[in-house]
Amino acid sequence: MPADDTAPMPLDDPAVIAAVERWMPGTRWYPLKGVEAAVSLERTWHLGDETAILLLRAGELLLQVPVAWRSEPGAAPIAELDGRWLVDGCADPAAVAALLDVAAGGRTVPGLTGQASRRPADGAVRVVSGEQSNTSIIGGDGTWIAKVFRVVAPGDNPDVVVTGALTRQGTASVPHLLASLSGSWPAGAAEVTGHLVAVSAFVQGGEDAWALFRAHALATVRHEAQRGDAPDARALGTAVATVHRELASALGTAEAGTDDTARFVAGLEQRLAWARDEAAEVLQPLDVGLSRAAEALRALDGLGALQQIHGDLHLGQVLRDRDGRWILLDFEGEPLRPLHERMVREPRLRDVVGMLRSFDYAAGSALQESPEGEPSAAGDWVVARQAEFLEGYGIELGAVDPHDPVLRALLLDKALYEVVYELRNRPDWLPVPLAAVRALVG
Numbered sequence: 001m002p003a004d005d006t007a008p009m010p011l012d013d014p015a016v017i018a019a020v021e022r023w024m025p026g027t028r029w030y031p032l033k034g035v036e037a038a039v040s041l042e043r044t045w046h047l048g049d050e051t052a053i054l055l056l057r058a059g060e061l062l063l064q065v066p067v068a069w070r071s072e073p074g075a076a077p078i079a080e081l082d083g084r085w086l087v088d089g090c091a092d093p094a095a096v097a098a099l100l101d102v103a104a105g106g107r108t109v110p111g112l113t114g115q116a117s118r119r120p121a122d123g124a125v126r127v128v129s130g131e132q133s134n135t136s137i138i139g140g141d142g143t144w145i146a147k148v149f150r151v152v153a154p155g156d157n158p159d160v161v162v163t164g165a166l167t168r169q170g171t172a173s174v175p176h177l178l179a180s181l182s183g184s185w186p187a188g189a190a191e192v193t194g195h196l197v198a199v200s201a202f203v204q205g206g207e208d209a210w211a212l213f214r215a216h217a218l219a220t221v222r223h224e225a226q227r228g229d230a231p232d233a234r235a236l237g238t239a240v241a242t243v244h245r246e247l248a249s250a251l252g253t254a255e256a257g258t259d260d261t262a263r264f265v266a267g268l269e270q271r272l273a274w275a276r277d278e279a280a281e282v283l284q285p286l287d288v289g290l291s292r293a294a295e296a297l298r299a300l301d302g303l304g305a306l307q308q309i310h311g312d313l314h315l316g317q318v319l320r321d322r323d324g325r326w327i328l329l330d331f332e333g334e335p336l337r338p339l340h341e342r343m344v345r346e347p348r349l350r351d352v353v354g355m356l357r358s359f360d361y362a363a364g365s366a367l368q369e370s371p372e373g374e375p376s377a378a379g380d381w382v383v384a385r386q387a388e389f390l391e392g393y394g395i396e397l398g399a400v401d402p403h404d405p406v407l408r409a410l411l412l413d414k415a416l417y418e419v420v421y422e423l424r425n426r427p428d429w430l431p432v433p434l435a436a437v438r439a440l441v442g
């Protein structure tokens with residue numbers, strides 16, 4: 001029988017996959033920039049309305065790409081094929097509505113499962129533009145935000161499970177989870193399941209803590225007289241401690257035993273080795289100091305209580321709401337860490353360190369923008385914000401010793417992670433974490 005010329009090309013046609021493969025490296029979220037990775041189709045979920053979610057294997061990663069056929073290029077075209085537009089489903093209102101229908105149980109798609117307290121409202125959609133490893137879509141006239149996880153893995157995504165637990169607990173400083181979507185795909189002879197999308201309440205009028213603190217750091221290094229008081233790092237410390245308390249009560253705690261300490265130290269050693277390997281070209285000059293740091297890890301002890309933490313806490317994960325309260329976002333953990341490692345109980349200090357590093361980043365990035373600025377003013381600014389943060393944290397959960405060896409080891413661990421993250425994603429930012437590594441091992 002002759003082929004039907006008028007039938008639209010299926011969304012899992014090799015020409016579609018090839019177009020997506022060409023488009024992905026130019027997106028902010030693509031995690032394999034600069035790496036040669038073969039791309040192949042693992043599974044397609046057809047949602048109807050000429051919309052599908054493609055699950056692509058790229059190197060060792062599984063990537064989620066919602067796509068749709070449209071007659072117009074729309075806000076985010078991928079390619080024009082056979083006179084029609086292949087578009088990024090995240091920026092297409094009908095494709096987003098289809099995703100929400102499935103999440104809320106209003107549309108059944110084999111291999112997809114939704115969970116929702118109610119169907120998030122329809123309306124205009126807007127993709128968040130920013131420094132993101134995933135893609136977030138604001139919709140329902142600014143009432144919800146849907147996060148499409150770009151790197152997908154079998155198992156629970158903490159952004160769904162941890163945010164879900166805090167939502168059930170009624171935690172005030174976290175946006176509540178409204179819905180989620182998970183998918184199943186074949187893995188050898190078995191089927192595995194992983195989360196694809198999380199929909200949360202949108203914090204309207206929220207101000208980004210990164211922007212607030214960085215603006216103040218910039219004004220400080222430039223000695224601007226009108227800079228006013230710094231944002232309230234003390235209250236931020238208290239908010240983080242409160243969320244830690246809520247996480248402990250929702251998901252439990254355990255006193256670290258010798259096995260936990262051994263696992264923790266092994267994790268730090270592995271990460272140190274991983275970073276030295278991944279960022280050899282920039283870390284080699286620090287070989288002696290890094291080897292000394294690796295030795296010192298073996299003496300670590302006294303982890304204290306372990307619990308579920310945020311896992312990737314930094315200023316970009318915090319908003320100040322209209323009432324001036326600090327709200328913590330994104331409990332997904334570090335995007336470069338395997339998913340199964342992200343729901344392991346950890347010392348709370350890991351999150352504390354995330355924030356301490358972030359104040360350093362704010363000042364470092366201010367100096368990058370304003371190289372004529374004064375480095376000592378930047379240094380003083382960081383010390384002051386870190387001290388305020390620790391003080392606020394201590395009010396709620398007890399004093400933190402800035403010289404605690406566990407804290408120092410975690411600071412190095414985070415800075416090394418950042419070196420790899422920046423090399424892969426934003427090489428211009430590399431000097432910021434590299435200076436921290438140098439200071440910590442020097």
Ligand SMILES: Nc1ncnc2c1ncn2[C@@H]1O[C@H](COP(=O)(O)OP(=O)(O)O)[C@@H](O)[C@H]1O
Binds near residue numbers: 132
């Ligand atoms: N519930 C929310 N309310 C308001 N803005 C949000 C909310 N969740 C995320 N955002 C905005 O979207 C950005 C990215 O979200 P995030 O969950 O951190 O994604 P990623 O893991 O990809 O970095 C945040 O920095 C924030 O500006």
Ligand SMILES: O=P(O)(O)O[C@H]1O[C@H](CO)[C@@H](O[C@H]2O[C@H](CO)[C@@H](O)[C@H](O)[C@H]2O)[C@H](O)[C@H]1O
Binds near residue numbers: 131134312316330361
């Ligand atoms: O927000 P994500 O979960 O995607 O986290 C990743 O990207 C962050 C950058 O957007 C990165 O954070 C690093 O840069 C921040 C400034 O942009 C800085 O405040 C953080 O302290 C620094 O770690 C994060 O490490 C990465 O996992």
